[in-house]
Amino acid sequence: MGGTLFKKEWMIGDLHPHVFAYYFKQWSDYAMTFHTHDSIEIMYVISGVCVIGFEGTAEAEGCDMTLKKGDFVILNANTPHRLTVDERGPCRMLNVEFDFRERQAAFPSMRQLAVEDEFVAELITEPSSYLFLRDPSEVYQVLKGLVLELDRKGKNLNMKAELLFAQLILAIARLRSETGSEGASSIDRYVKQAIEYMHHNYDRDIQVKDIAAAVSLHPGYLHRVFRAQLGKTLTGYLTELRMEKAMMLLRETDIAIADICDYVGVGSRQYFHAMFKKYTDSTPIAYRNSLNTQIWDYRGQKNANESDDF
Template sequence: MAIGSLFCAALRDDRYLPRIFAYYYKQWNGFTMGFHQHDSTEIMYVIQGNCEVEVEQSPSGHRSLKLQKGEFILLDANTRHRLVVEQSCRMLNVEFGFERHAGIFPSIRELAEEEPALASLLASADTFFTLQDPDEVYHALRGLVVELDNQGRDGGVLDRLLLSQLLIRIGRLRAETDALMNQPTEVYVKQCWAYLHQNYDRNIQVKDVAAAVNLHPGYLQRIFKSNTGKTLIEILTSLRMDKAKMLLRSTDIPVADISEYVGIGSRQYFHAIFKKHTGVTPIDYRLSKDTQLYDIRGK
């Protein structure tokens, strides 16, 4: 007997292996799908663009979930939903379920006994959830699809092992996301501040800061903006301008070289940003009557 639901109690009591029922890539352009449901569990992964997935929660209401590149939704079997794409969205969809297993390979139950994150995933009562992927889930999905294409058939030992690996990765990602959501966001904001102060002289991007504090770039930008009222780039630029003013005011470093000291490779761009923030050019700032040059040679 096949089981379509990821959260069926029988998976934790008997020996089942996961099996892919369908998979496909699809480019959607300006499309609204009618409400429908599957008798299998579905993963909808956004490769490019963005979309909305509306999930029916009662006969009179539904919840709308926005997805962008690198995010995916897992929908349990028989969860009514529809896809809405206003512009364009490229997706990878995988539908899977479980079949009884009597072989020597570990069943999903036995894997869950060894992997707490998978056990927690199987025991959850959610009919759907969304996650931001640091590329681990997509690589697992793509590897699974390549294997299915190469085999030219459904099922198979490696296919099922790869699908089991995918479920473990999703379980771990969900556990990590839940743990991060329970952490005070102020902790990550402070870590970001420290990283910016130590690295403002380098060509850093949001993804570099996110990697330093072990957060997804999109999630980091949201909590940083909600805690400070400004974006990471706005704070980084403001910090660089403060450092530039200090160098112009207190050292005799040539004005033409200041941009390199604050991590801005283009002198022209540095001059434009500095004037936007201070109202004067770097040269005028140094020559202003309030500026006290510090001779680093001690003369």
């Protein structure tokens, strides 16, 4: 996705938050079409699971991100997105839509916050039109307090609401920094989650976008970090996993060769045979036959030795 999370011109003037809408909402078995808002939006998952989809552009492919309890995403204005809640059950969310405008206020503007706090400065220059984060709990507590204060006083921010909004920006900026500073450990976690997902789902027709959605990362980013960590692509790893499983099934079971492809998530028998031949330099039937021959020879030799001993 192109664009940035916030507008760079916010660093020039003294702009303060203006809230358009804020609401709690529980969604069940729901799928909306792609749409945009003229305002920035925070979508925070309180309970359940949902999927936020981002529409592709000429510069980048679209992707889906799975959000669970404690996950939230910030979307820049006019970022095409949609919400989907499937059969996994209801998803309860807290949404806040806002932007920044010139007005009199007792608390620092975004520019002043950025001058005083390096993490806010980095947040403003985030080079993406959306940002996904996992919250330990601090962001939700501040966000909930802000919404409750707005309910009491209306959308016009009073002194307490101004303070809570500044606290919200600071909390998000710190969380973003801490998530990024985890460095290799954070990347390791995503790679391990991707591997675990593949080992649990290799028998299904899964693609890179499905793996990325399961770990809540952009497919392109997950592809890069996975390859950097393991020296192979996600598709390459999945193919190796499937072929090793196929070899095990041919070696250890009497499952019909024609059915093996269904056990390893390759729907086409011809494609499975081609993949297996490329991976093992043998066809599935030749591989199984060679194993049967080896077992027969081994057993025959063993029996001969036993008769010699006795």
